[in-house]
Structure formats: structure tokens, C-alpha cells
Amino acid sequence: MNKTYDYIVAGAGCAGMSLLMRMASDPFFTSKQILVVDADDKNLNDRTWCFWEKDADIFEPIVHHQWEELDFFSNHFSQVMDIAPYQYKMIRGIDFYAYVKNTIASLPNIEWKKASVKRLLGATEKQVSQTTSPNLTPAGIELNDGTAIYASYVFSSILFDPIPATSNDYHFLQHFTGWEIETVSPCFNPVKAVFMDFRVSQEHGTTFMYVLPTSTTKALVEYTLFTERLLPEEAYEKAIRDYIGSELKIQDYTIVHREKGVIPMTTHNFPRYQDNHIYIGIAGGEAKASSGYAFKSIQKRTAAIVKALKQGKSLAINKSFAEKKGHLYDAVLLHVLHYQKMAGDQVFADIFKGNKAADVLSFLDNESSLFTDLKIMSSVPTRIFLPAALQEMTKLGKH
Ligand SMILES: Cc1cc2nc3c(=O)[nH]c(=O)nc-3n(C[C@H](O)[C@H](O)[C@H](O)COP(=O)(O)OP(=O)(O)OC[C@H]3O[C@@H](n4cnc5c(N)ncnc54)[C@H](O)[C@@H]3O)c2cc1C
Numbered sequence: 001m002n003k004t005y006d007y008i009v010a011g012a013g014c015a016g017m018s019l020l021m022r023m024a025s026d027p028f029f030t031s032k033q034i035l036v037v038d039a040d041d042k043n044l045n046d047r048t049w050c051f052w053e054k055d056a057d058i059f060e061p062i063v064h065h066q067w068e069e070l071d072f073f074s075n076h077f078s079q080v081m082d083i084a085p086y087q088y089k090m091i092r093g094i095d096f097y098a099y100v101k102n103t104i105a106s107l108p109n110i111e112w113k114k115a116s117v118k119r120l121l122g123a124t125e126k127q128v129s130q131t132t133s134p135n136l137t138p139a140g141i142e143l144n145d146g147t148a149i150y151a152s153y154v155f156s157s158i159l160f161d162p163i164p165a166t167s168n169d170y171h172f173l174q175h176f177t178g179w180e181i182e183t184v185s186p187c188f189n190p191v192k193a194v195f196m197d198f199r200v201s202q203e204h205g206t207t208f209m210y211v212l213p214t215s216t217t218k219a220l221v222e223y224t225l226f227t228e229r230l231l232p233e234e235a236y237e238k239a240i241r242d243y244i245g246s247e248l249k250i251q252d253y254t255i256v257h258r259e260k261g262v263i264p265m266t267t268h269n270f271p272r273y274q275d276n277h278i279y280i281g282i283a284g285g286e287a288k289a290s291s292g293y294a295f296k297s298i299q300k301r302t303a304a305i306v307k308a309l310k311q312g313k314s315l316a317i318n319k320s321f322a323e324k325k326g327h328l329y330d331a332v333l334l335h336v337l338h339y340q341k342m343a344g345d346q347v348f349a350d351i352f353k354g355n356k357a358a359d360v361l362s363f364l365d366n367e368s369s370l371f372t373d374l375k376i377m378s379s380v381p382t383r384i385f386l387p388a389a390l391q392e393m394t395k396l397g398k399h
Contacts, residue, residue: 003033005034005152006032006153007023007032007152008151009034011156011157011158012036012037014049015280015284017096019302020034021059022058024104025103029309030107032109035111036111036113038114042097043098044094045094045257050090052083052086052361053086054085054087057299058299062095063089068084069081069191071195074196074345074348076345076350077350081195083357083361084358088195090212090214115145116143117141118143118144120142121139121140139152139276152276153315156280156283157282157283157284163264163266163270164268166268169266170338171268172334173230174225174261174292175260175262176225177236177237177240177259178220178221178259179244179255180221180258183217184252188217188219190215194209197247205225206344207223207224208345209243222240263287265288265334266334267327273315278305289331290330291364293364323366332385335388335391336385
């Protein structure tokens, strides 16, 4: 294949498709030749995204359900949280994929290729291609069949290698199994969701349930852990079954959909770019290390990329001050959990007890003011968190 592109989007999951949708919605990109490569057809409902935001963004038309009130439960503290000015929103994977695929299907400048990417092509290969590709461009991909394709920029969300297990970093995992259940009689209140319910066994580490009702008879119930090791398969299923029976007191239901996932919660410093390869999504370090949430940061990053492209600015955009600050706070929490200085359910209970829900949500999004940060930090024990913070700050200089 000798054709070269302006942009290659390698991996069309959340990050790749968010970038594509932003490009497809902006006339600036009509003249750009864009190739999308994914190994998958993206036609399965393989995940459900939840996130909070104040204003509508480009995926508002496919928001499946939203809530303005969230429950927080723990053995230390429980409350109903009014999260205004935020709304907690749910988007189903299948709706997201279909929406983006339908949008780009009618655009002649965007080409979809189902293929597996073997690796990204760097500077050395670039020299080799000079003989075969007269319109030399600075970045490329090699497909599994050996085909090399070049573009001005490659946006990759493919994690080619496992995240390096360096001893300087924490490597927690957010792992979970979810069942969407349908009950015979009305059991749920669809205007309120359970954000975190820590009243489950904490024997494996930080563990909670969440319940996202989309009608009086339908809800997604997920069993979630923030720990360094996965559990045996049957442990997740048993925990959900027990919770539905004993906590939600529901006996008569059918499971209409299942999902499971493992998200890295790590302080590993993911590079954001190398030459004209721009790493996005989890591969670009966009999963929040203290929560596993990635959808919102993916939206912010893809919006920033589109803005920079339109302004002709460099895409060598490093982390902002707010992101670096957030990285430090995440490291402190993971430090406390890793060394078991305080249990996660108690940490989250202290934070939600001492602060307005909207402040905590902005903190978790790296959008809070320094004043709010200090208030949130003062709600957890200084004797535990201050030494952890000092140790993590010394590590920062070494990164
Ligand atoms: C079940 C689940 C639920 C989640 N829920 C939430 C949530 O509620 N809120 C939130 O903020 N975050 C959530 N996350 C975390 C995060 O938002 C998602 O993992 C998100 O999909 C990450 O986006 P991504 O683009 O980095 O990766 P992906 O969406 O996984 O996209 C990567 C793409 O690359 C393709 N690919 C991989 N290897 C190759 C290859 N060699 N060649 C070609 N293509 C390849 C894959 O097919 C895939 O389409 C969830 C994750 C999971 C797994």
C-alpha cells in the first residue's frame, strides 16, 4: 500500500473513536485523509462508561441514562449526595461504537481498515520507506501481514507491551464484574444510583459495589476492587449474587447482560508521544490511577489534540500542572493502600464525609482548586498522609 495519510488512528476504542468523532464533527478535518485501523469489528456491548460532567459534550446524544443523586455507603459513613452542578452519566459501549461508526461511514476522507497492528514504525523504518514512498511522512504502522502505512501523525491507543513492573511505581488494578439484571417487580429508583457501597467484605483490599438503575426494573450491578491481584473468576460472580440477594433483597431476576474488566491503576509515567506517534487512551496514561476512570480524561485529551491540530501547534503536549498535581495525589493514595497504612473504604468515607460531593468529583477529575485540594487532604489523617506525600514528592524528582 503506497497511499499515505494525514492521520492514522491505530486502535478504535474509546480514545480512537473519541478522536475520530471530534475530527468528524469539525470542517477543518474534511480535507484530511484519515485511516482507522482496529483488529475488531467493534460491534459488541463490551463495556459501559460512567462519568460525571457539568456540561454536555459531543456524546450527549447517546447518553443512556443519567443521575443527579448518588448514594455513598460504608460502615463508617453513608449519605445521599446531591452532585450538582454535575450529572453522573452512562454511555453503553455498543451505542458509542455504532454512533461513531455511523457518523464516519458517510465521510469519504475517513477509511476504516480491520487489521491487526504489529508495531509502530519509527525513524529507522522511515529511512527505508523513502525509496518506496515518495511522499515521505514521519510516522507509520506495520500491520501483521507486513504492510507498512505512513501518515503525518499516528494516534495510537494500542498497548503493545505490558506496563513495565518497575519497583518505583505502584501497580494496582481496578477489576470488576457487572451484571445488568431485570427484575419482575419494580425494585429500583432510576433517579438515584449507588456510586460506591463499601459495606461488603474488605478482605481482599478496597472493595465496593455500585448499582446503576436505568428503570424501576433494570440495573447494572458491579462488584469492583482496587487491589494488586485479581480474584478467581467465581469470586466475582458469588459476590454479586450475594449482594443482590442480601443487600438489595432481590430474589427474582434475570441477568440480561454481563461485563467484566481490568483497568490499570498505576503511577507508571506513560509517555504521551514519541516523534509523531501520539499515545492516547490507557496507552497514553489516561486512566486515573486512584479511580480507574478514563472516559472523561480521554475526552479532554482528544479535544486538546484536535484544538492543537487546528491551530497548527505541536502535539508534543506534556502533562499540565493540574495533571501532575493529580498524579502526585494518586501516588499518595496508592502509597497508603500499598503499604496498608489505612483501608481504602475508610479513606473514601473520610473524604466524602468531610467535603461536598461536587468538590470531591472535581478533585478526582484534577479540576479542583488548591484550596479545595487542601480541604480534601485535611479530611484524611495527616499522620498517615503527610509522610506518604513527602515520600512520593521525593520520587517525583527522579521521574
Ligand atoms: C468493562 C470496562 C468498563 C469500564 N468502565 C469505565 C467507566 O465507567 N468509566 C470510565 O471512565 N472508564 C471506564 N473504563 C476504563 C476506560 O474508559 C476504558 O477501558 C476505555 O475503553 C479505554 O479506552 P482506550 O481507547 O484506551 O482502549 P480501548 O477502548 O480498549 O481501545 C483500544 C482499541 O485498540 C484495539 N486494538 C488493540 N490491539 C490492537 C492491535 N494490535 N491492532 C489493532 N487494534 C488493536 C482494540 O480492538 C480496541 O478497539 C472501563 C473499562 C472496561 C474494560
